[in-house]
Amino acid sequence: MAGRSPTVNQEAGHSSAADSELEPEVFCKLCLSQQPTAASRELQSCRCMFCTACLQQYVQLAIMEGGGAPITCPDMACQKSGVLLDSEISSLAAAEQVELYQRLKFERGVKLDPSKAWCPVLECQAVCSVQPSTEGQPGAVACPTCQTVFCSGCRGLWQDGHACPEQQPMILSSLSNGSSDADVSIKQCPMCGIYIERNQGCAQMLCKSCKHTFCWYCLENLDGDIFLRHYDKGPCKNKLGHSRASVMWNRTQVVGILVGVSIIVLVTSPLLLLASPCILCCMCKPCSSKKKKKKKQQKKKDVSQPDRSTS
Incomplete structure (x- = not known):
């Protein structure tokens, strides 16, 4: 009996290693790698999964740069655009950072x-x-x-006799020097009202707080203007801040992406229809469980065969 115990322990060790190899993994879109399920977190609002280390870094950065805005799902392609709960933020950030976020969130709520x-x-x-x-x-x-x-x-x-304009602008040094409103370096987002500073670059602005895209000069909504047609006519004509060649290159890229996606869909749709029975079969739970059992039995046989030959 004493001579068989090492063999039993060895088989148990190999079986535990085999179980760890068969542990399901999750693909994290932040670090672009496969991570164990135990080291991953699922967001409650949208059910997207990321590794815990990446979520911690993302939440800490969002607290420092978000200004109290809601921390959304880091996946830009998330259809639900889930917002992290306060309990999730508390578990992913340090206590002092959570306190800072709650204070900024309260101040932002009062401002809006x-x-x-x-x-x-x-x-x-x-x-x-x-x-x-x-x-x-x-x-x-x-x-x-x-x-x-x-x-x-x-x-x-x-x-007594107080007179206040309808909209009181932020007091800026550029306005005091007699410059026009187009030259102002700080304006409010037309959607959420947060102040945005523009040092240089194009006139197409993206608010970090509410993700709203607008024109810096006239504050018009540019969320659906993927071809930047707003700067082809009207009062903001040729005020984008880029050369005509760069604008044409941007439009060519957008058209190329749309055409490429449509070609891929047209090419792969017949193949997906033909391969759909195989895909459904692979996703079948009984089949996958049988494959796992066969792999475990095969590994146990491979482990036990050397032990019998030596005995």
Whole structure:
């Protein structure tokens, strides 16, 4: 009995190694590699799976650069565009980063909420409720903490005869120098209202907060303008910031991609129809379980045969 125990332990060790080799893996689209299921995470909102290490790096970067915006699924092709839950963010980031994200998220919510406003007094910075005024005109807001009364539009102190424009722009040095609105380096996103700075580059802007694409000059929506036709006519004609050759090259690339995808679909569709029975057979659970059992039995036989020859 004592002489057989090493053989039994050896067979057990080989069987455990075989089980680890048969462990299912997940392809992570962030690191582009196969990862074990135990080292992967599934997002609850969209069911997309990534390795935990990549998700941790992605969440940390999104907290530092997102400004409190919702952290969405890192897969750009995700059809549901899932948003990570607070519990998922807490499990993927450090405690101080989670606290920073919650603070930025709250500040962003106050900034985007027309019924709320920050008290302009630096020593106070309380959240005040803004009552809707008649005909959309700015009104007086009283801070419940420091009792300061300020304008809901320009955030200036409310005084007798206070006049506030309909839209109070951000105070910029470029405007004070007498330059036009097109030369302003900071504007608000027309979708979410967050401030965006443009140092250089083309006039087609992408908001990092809400993923909205718009023209820098006229703030028109460019989400569906894949050929950049907006800059062919109208007041923004030839203001894209690129040469005519680069624009034509961009359109050629877009057309080439669309034509390539259509050709691939036309070519592969008959092949997919012919191969569909084989694909369904491979995906059948009883067949896959039988194949796994056969592999395990074959490996056990390969392990046991050398042991018998030596005995």
